[in-house]
Amino acid sequence: MSHHSADNERISVISPVYNEQDNLRSFVAEVLGALDALNLPKGYELILVNDGSTDDSAMILDVCVREHPGVVTAIHLARNFGMESAIMAGLEESRGNAVIILDSDGQDDPAAFQAFVEKWREGYDVVYAVRTSRKEGAVQRFLFWSFYRVIGWLANFDLPADASNFALMDQNVAEALRSMPERNRFLRGLRAWVGFRQCGVPVARRARQKGKTRLGLRGQWKLAMNAIFAFSYVPLFVFRIAGMLTLLLSAGLILWALYCKLIAGLELRAWASQLISTSFFGGINLLGIGVVGEYVARIHDEVKARPNFIVQRITRE
Numbered sequence: 001m002s003h004h005s006a007d008n009e010r011i012s013v014i015s016p017v018y019n020e021q022d023n024l025r026s027f028v029a030e031v032l033g034a035l036d037a038l039n040l041p042k043g044y045e046l047i048l049v050n051d052g053s054t055d056d057s058a059m060i061l062d063v064c065v066r067e068h069p070g071v072v073t074a075i076h077l078a079r080n081f082g083m084e085s086a087i088m089a090g091l092e093e094s095r096g097n098a099v100i101i102l103d104s105d106g107q108d109d110p111a112a113f114q115a116f117v118e119k120w121r122e123g124y125d126v127v128y129a130v131r132t133s134r135k136e137g138a139v140q141r142f143l144f145w146s147f148y149r150v151i152g153w154l155a156n157f158d159l160p161a162d163a164s165n166f167a168l169m170d171q172n173v174a175e176a177l178r179s180m181p182e183r184n185r186f187l188r189g190l191r192a193w194v195g196f197r198q199c200g201v202p203v204a205r206r207a208r209q210k211g212k213t214r215l216g217l218r219g220q221w222k223l224a225m226n227a228i229f230a231f232s233y234v235p236l237f238v239f240r241i242a243g244m245l246t247l248l249l250s251a252g253l254i255l256w257a258l259y260c261k262l263i264a265g266l267e268l269r270a271w272a273s274q275l276i277s278t279s280f281f282g283g284i285n286l287l288g289i290g291v292v293g294e295y296v297a298r299i300h301d302e303v304k305a306r307p308n309f310i311v312q313r314i315t316r317e
């Protein structure tokens, strides 16, 4: 059963923008075309979040706002805060009964809106795109593949494999996400974590229209780390196990040394065993401190309680 009625359907589309000057015009035209085709009784809004672009994106966005009064809103952030924060900024501004999130580089196909809305009408609260094909290289595809398997094993909830940011979310879910102020966000994880009724629809991921990836491997790595450390304590557990195993090992070594010295009457060459054990335990310790430090740094981020983003100005007509 659906919790919204067809006569109050209004959709907010949110898209983060970072140096997309060559993609914006065709992107906005395509999205507005797809929204028109939905014939929503209460219409729609398109919220474009300029994530501190250094090219002409800001100017182009303001032109789009003027060309589509009452439909397009541009939020200009004070600097580049990252895609997840930009999406958060859009969510805070959105007022629709459902929100759709998609990239502004043309990789997410607005033709999927139709399928999203159909599932929403069936009563699903989250409808996410499942990538049926990827346009990235083999190395990146392998990294994505491993990431979803690792996080599936590590996380304390189910993260659907190959689910993308591209999704429709009911206002219930949008509200839940707005109420989660945590830093270092991983949207796909938080979205899965909130629950409600969720389903995926297959959508082919297109190639980026113009320019190179703005996120890059470094950005993807940061997201992967957020996913692991925000949703799992397995890294700490691994070091508890490693600690116990090395403790057992050193106990064995002590017994063996005592046996050599007291019973067999052998002379021990101290430097060799010492070198091995100090470097081994030193390494384990440093790794463990590193893992603990990762959690501590995240606690530090939360305690500072800085906002996820700063808005410079909002343009709407």
Ligand code: UDP
Binding pocket: 015, 016, 017, 018, 019, 020, 051, 080, 081, 082, 083, 086, 102, 103, 104, 105, 107, 208, 212, 213, 214, 215, 216
């Ligand atoms: N993006 C952003 N801030 C950033 C990096 C990217 O708002 O710091 C936007 C970007 O404009 C695009 C979306 O996030 O609309 C996805 O970025 P990108 O295409 O670089 O990611 P990829 O497709 O390579 O995973």
Ligand code: MG
Binding pocket: 103, 105, 107, 208, 213, 214
């Ligand atoms: Mg892209």
